[in-house]
Amino acid sequence: MTVTAPAPTLSQRTGTDIARWRAAVGLFALMLTLLGGTVASLVATAAPAHAVPPTEITLEDTAGVIYEPQLREQVQQIDFYEPTHVVVFTERGTGTSNFNARVLAYAREHRPEWISPDGQKWADGLYIFALDPDGRHVGTYFGEDRKVSTEQQGQIQDATKDLLRDAQWTDAAVKGVEEGAALINRPWYRHPLLYGGLGLAAVVGGGTAMSVVANRREKRRRGQADLQRGRDAFSSVTMDLEATELNARTVPEGSRYGALVLERYRTFHDRYVELARQADTLSTVDPQTLHRKEPRETARRFADEAQALDRLDDVVAHASTFLNRQTGWQAGWDVQTEPLRDDLQRIADGEAAAPTGSTDEARAPLESFRREAETELDRLGAQLEAESITPDEALDRLSGLRTRLTGLLEQYAAASTAGFATSEEERSTLQTAFDASRRTTPRAHPGSILDTVYEPGHFWTMVAFSRGYSSGRERVETARSAASSSSSSTGYGSSGGSFSGSGSSSRF
Incomplete structure (x- = not known):
């Protein structure tokens, strides 16, 4: 007689699934531990990375756009893995010119020490960050013992472009040196790809949670900034409230511009009362909840309205003084x-x-x-x-x-x-x-x-x-x-001859 085993109950199936899940998690943890131990062992036996400031900082600001005290102070605080001579070079040109060739031409004529003794490479120990504010070029150039890949050169240049587009030339130069220092002669155990296996495992195990936490933290930060912006503006409006009301009474209605200002002011009191109500409501908001859309949007609207009223009370004051020709x-x-x-x-x-x-x-x-x-x-x-x-x-x-x-x-x-x-x-x-x-x-x-x-x-x-x-x-x-x-442009043009120094430039 054949005996058929009874089908497992729901609780039994659930218990089996939980056991399998725990076993998988245990195996995953063991593999992660072994991998981490191997990497840690390799790192422990590797030669330590040094943190050294630039051996020399040279500024060749022919474009006249760099604030030298800031540049020197901030670049001197940047650590390289190897002693490095940092050059920041600026020159005004055109968008269609070969910026690499222009940098090389300047070095040959004015700074031959930037070039290797055989004239074919950039000098050892050298890192040049160059920019052209008119032609909108940014370039990075390296001695043979300091060179990085073309892709990494692009990373350095790209990291500066937002600042360059905003014409923050000195900040961009500091950023370019900082990004270069992070890549030049970087030890193998500092390379992000080394931790790819660990990183992938971490992403599988907890990447989503970390992303959520980081996203919430950033949203809270923005919400808190808006809240503070609104409170500062509301405080200013409140302090000036009595003076604003007095100024509004003296704005000449017979003036066309006075009448227009008063039309804008007509709802000022109602807006202020509503703003005070919002301020009371927001005073009870737990800052830890500002990652949520509703309180965050409320804080932003409060800040925008408070700043609008703060600007309006300034206008009322100036309208009263100027239109009446007061002292x-x-x-x-x-x-x-x-x-x-x-x-x-x-x-x-x-x-x-x-x-x-x-x-x-x-x-x-x-x-x-x-x-x-x-x-x-x-x-x-x-x-x-x-x-x-x-x-x-x-x-x-x-x-x-x-x-x-x-x-x-x-x-x-x-x-x-x-x-x-x-x-x-x-x-x-x-x-x-x-x-x-x-x-x-x-x-x-x-x-x-x-x-x-x-x-x-x-x-x-x-x-x-x-x-x-x-x-x-x-x-x-x-x-x-x-x-x-x-x-990206990596060549030095026909004027470069046989020069093959490491470097490239791109537009911003």
Whole structure:
């Protein structure tokens, strides 16, 4: 007679599954332990890595964009694995030139000690970080005993490009040296791939949890920053509340601009009461819950509204003082002209430069306007002092100047787009970036009556233009890089002869 064993019960099956899961976890832990022990043993017997500051720091700032005290102080604190002579080199050029060849040419003419005795390589112990702020090149070059792979050269250059696009030249140079120090002659046991097996196992066992923890931590950090931003602004509004109400009563309603400011102020009290209610609610929020969307969004909205009210009370104060010609009205007028004067200074500093293919011709109207506007602002100030024009008339003429600049920037954006974009898709990408930046770039000068009575984006500023162009160009270049196998240049051109030193450059 055949006896059939009874089917296992649910509890028995569950117990078996748990036993198998525990066995698998135990085996996994054993393998991880053995692997970790092997790596630890190898590391323990390896020669120790040294941490040494640069043996020498040479700055060749022919472009005049590096703040030397900051560079030397910060680079001196960077540790290399081997004694290394650090060179930071800057030169102004064009986007179409061979930057590698230019760096080599400069070294041959002015710094032959950067080149090996046989003239074929870069000198031993040398690391050069180079940049061209006009041609928008960044390069890295290495002595034969300090060279890294082409891929790692690209990593170093890429790490600096956000800073370079924001024209933070000194910070970018420090970052380039820091990234180079992390890779030059890195010991084998410091290489990330060595721990690939351990890393993969860790990812399988707990990577998701770590990612969640890191993500929550970052969200909490942003939420706490918004909360503090809002509390600071709300505190400022509260401290000035009585003065703001008094100033609002004295803003002349007969002034067209005064009436517009008062229209913006009409809901100030209701907004403040609502803001106070939000502040009370947020005071009970546990900071550890700010990784959640709802409290985090509430904190962000609270901060934005508090800052908006803080800006508005500044405008009310300046409107009262300037439009009534009260004592100190000159300072109020300075506040009104500050946004335009900032734009004019940025034009003078060359911040409108863009690779349009006809940059000088396209920039000429901006330069001409700058000179005319500076003269007009001085004239307006004198006429206000002489009381030959009213504050409203002065603001009308100031508005006219800013409107003209907006039109010129629109023309310059069109010229820059036509010169840089090579397809309709690229043109659309640049235009979208320009439009977004024009609407959303924060107003940097609180107290401006014109920026308060007109909607965001009514006047286009140099900061918004530069941000829009940089953002759009970055998107276009990212798309181009994805379509190209490589955007890095490693050759020294025909002028380099047989020179074959390690190094490359790329655009930012």
